[in-house]
Amino acid sequence: MKRFPETFDVFVLGAGPAGLCAAIRLLDMGYTVGMLEQEEFPRSQIGESLSPGIRNIFDYLNAGHLLEDAMYLNTISARVIWENKGHIYERPGQNNGGIIVDRSKLDQELLQFTVSKGLYLIQPGKLKQSINSQNGWILDITHNSSEIKINSKLVLDGRGRKGTLLNERVPIAPPAIAVWTHIDNNAVFKEAFVEAIDEGWLWGSPVCKNRYRIMAFTDTVKFKKSELHLLDLMRKTELFAPFVNQLKANAIESCSVTSFVNQTPWNNQFVKIGEAAFTLDPLSSTGVEKAMRFSLQVAIAINTYLKDPDSEHPKNFYEEKMIESVVNHTHWTAEYYQKAWACHDKTEFWIKRTNFQLDISKNKSEFTSKLEKEFNTGRSIFERKHIEPIPVDYILYKIWNEEIVVSSNVTFKSVYAIDNDCIVIKQALIHPNLERPLVYLDQVELFPLLKNMHGKVVSDIVANLNQFMTIEKSKKTFVFLLSNQLLAVA
Template identity: 90%
Template sequence: MKRFPKTFDVFVLGAGPAGLCAAIRLLDMGYTVGMLEQEEFPRSQIGESLSPGIRNIFDYLNAGHLLEDAMYLNTISAKVIWENKGHIYERLGQNNGGIIVDRRKLDQELLQFSVSKGLYLIQPGKLKQSVNDQNGWTLDIVHNSSEIRINSKLVLDARGRKGTLLNERVPIAPPAIAVWTHIDNNAVFNEAFVEAVDDGWLWGSPVCGNRYRIMAFTDTVQFKKSELHLLDLMRKTELFAPFVNQLKDNAVESCSVTSFVSQMPWNNQFIKIGEAAFTLDPLSSTGVEKAMRFSLQAAIAINTYLKNPDSEHPKNFYEEKLIESVVNHAHWTTDYYQNAWACHDKTEFWIKRINFRLDISNHKTAFTNKLEKEFNTEKSIFDHKQTAPIPVDYILHQLWNEEIAVSPNITFKSVYAIDNDCIVIKQALMHPNLERPLVYLDQVELFPLLKSMNSKPVSDIVIYLNKFMTIEKSKKIAVFLLSNQLLTVAQNSCSLR
């Protein structure tokens, strides 16, 4: 093991995708980063089904080659029974879509990639204690029967569910449990299955190693002996019932999959990421992707903090993004559960999920108070009016010499944005035709653009944008602003407010 620095900028606990993603990004920013992993690799890990967005993240980290493995499974199609009990929906596999990986292999290779970039690693090892003072954190680590003392300005906790104690978890969904097993596949079954039943739902998919995984998600209250419960649920299905006789004496495993968020995810520069901060409902197949994506946002917050430890922006930005992820995911899962045919039978599993209410009475912190406010805010349904392709050239031809004015319905609000890997305050555009406040449009900052273009002809917008991007992109941005009525043909000019 190479000689460790006396003090790290950031020390990461846990070598899963979230921790490694943050470590790689921080190493690229020039920081000294260390990591502790308790287990030896390769290790068994479920969560092999990765959503399509994972590819962009790996490419961004310059690690895209790690997903190019002949044993990984791409473009898996699926049969789904969800909204209608008697109808099988065929979901075709898409090019450059999701991917089934071997997490034993991928996690190990991602760790090796991180070490090659300069990560200092202790593996295996165990955190004995952590102490905070004005200089940061002191970590006492047991490694090979000896004790190592580490000093770090910040600690990133990426230990998954193990990184959050039970009494620190705020449930954001009803309790749930996963029960799963494998059968030999040998390429007999090459598509995934998803099916809702009265007491839960099931997912099946080919996985690496010529196996087919069958997994059920059900209520902890109704959970019985795992083997029997899984078989009972499978017998109620159309898609999984044919597998029942193939299980024989196959080992059946179970674990809690209750969704939660940490009540104090950023505490004295001890910062939780990945599943230590927030666990998704298993209904989503985007767990790894969202954990890594949030790690990238956390890395921006950490970079901003290390440059200016007195700034309030890093923690506020981090908490804002975490709350946004929690609330959006909770609303999405509620809507998806409501669409299931079994929900209309009003069985306990389904009713709990569509009627869930956040309770922070035993977890009151500054963070959970902000979470509660956002969680219980009714979200307006945005009407996506634009369906047909926009005739860009035709619109510009008609309006090319027309003087434009900024819509009187536009307002601006101060929001957090990212500039040069740091958190800054920017003015975001707000308008009834926009789903959310908008700071940038295709990397163009809107506030100074509109301020400078008021009372100018449409042609000036296109010419100005063409200084920074292709003419085609310039025209599309101009037409977006016009077609959404953010800019209008001038009658009386109006100023930004």
């Protein structure tokens, strides 16, 4: 083990995807980063099915090569019974879609990649206690029967569900449990299966090492012994019933998958990330992607804090982004559960999930109060229109010498934005045709752009834009603003 620095800028607990993602970004920013992982790697881990957005994240971290493994499975098609009990929907596999990985292998390789970038690692080790001090945090760690004392300005807790005590968890969905196993496959079953039943839903997919994973998600209230419960659910399905006789010798496991958020996720620079911060409903299959994407935002907040410890922006930005993720996810899952045939039949499991009410009475904090307010705020429904190709050159030709004004429906709002890996306050555009406040368009800040366009003719606007972007990008930017009615011909 290499000699540790006297004080770390950031120390990360847990070597899962969320912790490693944050560590890589912070190392790239030049910070001294340490990490504690309790288990030896490789270690068994479920969550093999990763959503398509994971590829962009790995590429951004310059770790995209880790997903290019011959044993990983791509472009898997699926058979789905969801909205109609008697109808099987065929969902074809997509290039650059989701990917089935071996999590024990991928997590180990991502850890090795992070160590190669300068991470200080203690593995295996256990955190005995953490003490908040005037200069940050003091962590007492046991490692190979020895005691290690770590000083760090900040701590990122990425220990998954273990990182949040039961009394710190605010449920954001009804209680749920997952029961799973696998059978030997040998490439016999090449499709994924998803099926809704009265008591929950099941997912199955080929996974690495010639296995087929079968998972059932159901209510904790009616949970029986794992083996009996899984077999009972499978017998009630059309897609999974043929597997029942193949489970006899296979171990069946279970775990809680109740979605929750931590009541005080940023507490004196002890910051929760990944599933220690909030857990998502497995319905979305985006748990790893969302955890890593949120870690990228956390790294920006940490960078801002370390540059200016007195700034309120890092904590506020962190909480704002977490609340946004939690609220969007919970509303999306409720809407998706509502589409299931069993929901239309008024089945208890499904109705509970579409009518869930957030209750913070036992976990009242400044953060949960903000969450409750946003959770209960009516969301405006943004109509997604079919976008036809815009004839850019033709439009410009017709109005080339016309004067342009900013629409009277455009307003501006101060929001958090990211500039050079730091959190700053920027002016965002608000307009009925925009789904959300917009600060940047294709990495170009819009507020000063629109101010300079008002009262100018089109030819001058395009020429001005062409000073700091290509002519094609200049024309497309202008026509986008015009076609969405943020600009108008005078």
